[in-house]
Amino acid sequence: MKILLDHHADCNKIFNTVYSPLIAALNVVGSLNVSPLKCVKLLIKAGADVKGVGTVSPLITAVNNGLTDCYKCLLEAGADPDVRDDFGHLPIEIAAYNNRREDVEILLPVTSRTPYVRDWSVDGIIRWVKSMPSVEV
Template sequence: MKLLIKAGADVNGKGSAMSPLVFATGQGGYTNFIRLLLKAGADPNIPDDLGQLPIKLAAARDCREEVEMLFPLTSPIPNVKNWSIDGIISHAKQENAKPMKEEHIKVRKATIRSQADKAFRQKEYDTASKFYTVLIDVGPDATLYSNRSLCKLNLGDGEGALSDAYQCRMLRPDWAKAFYRQATAHMLLKEYKQARDALLDVQKLDPGNDEIERELSTAMELMKNSPDEDEQ
């Protein structure tokens, strides 16, 4: 990120549905990243899709350090009567305790999904994976696990990709793509027999697919040439 900022990257994420500060303060674990963004001139007065400012998101997580960084740069929020560090934290906690409205949940999920898909298209697989994780935590879905599996595959995380592929299969046991995700993860892990078996399952669900035929041939050829594969 330091290199991107030095290269002139927009620290406010202009044109995106969610600014970097909104994402970082909403998820937690990005305190140093927030400090870097603020130092680079990121605007803490850009709200999220529901009108919440980064300082309120950080306060809702009770992250005092982040609130202290954001407070001098944030314009007072009209409905926060006690505009102080303690006041904003107390207010945010009270607001956070209230259940989120259904329409707000839908808006939030759509926004995060849009950001995840955009990050994936831009080959920012780690960022996309984090967004998909947020969505999975809200409500597990086979497509989300499939997408995160592909992100992890592109990041070289074979075990993570395989774990998500298994979750995908459990949720949609008749979906060819779920088995394909499993196969590609096994291929990355050089587990060619398991990859072959998963591709055979794909064939049953999607017969006549030329790409699967080629992948299957590759897996079987690698099985023959791999001394570690024990055909049973």
């Protein structure tokens, strides 16, 4: 990736209508024995857009894939923790649904409170998500 970026590859080139190099890095790099975090940092340094396209955001992708270090980096670079996926779920809700308490703890202070979760705490969000009849993430 560094070689491509050093030769001025477009770090924001969209392919297949919504996928950017950042989204691709978060989805496939781990299977190639390459550090997703290293790729994310290189792409951000090169000017990659951390917001994504529509509801396909790097932050949602990182949370879905359990890439805590990557989404911390994305948040530091300005990713929006209040962006929702195609099903209307926030990153913090996805983390809670996937039993990632540490991720919920990290996302809680940066996520805007929602009116439908009465107890806006780590345990409250986890309880609320688990009480939903069917959650697709």
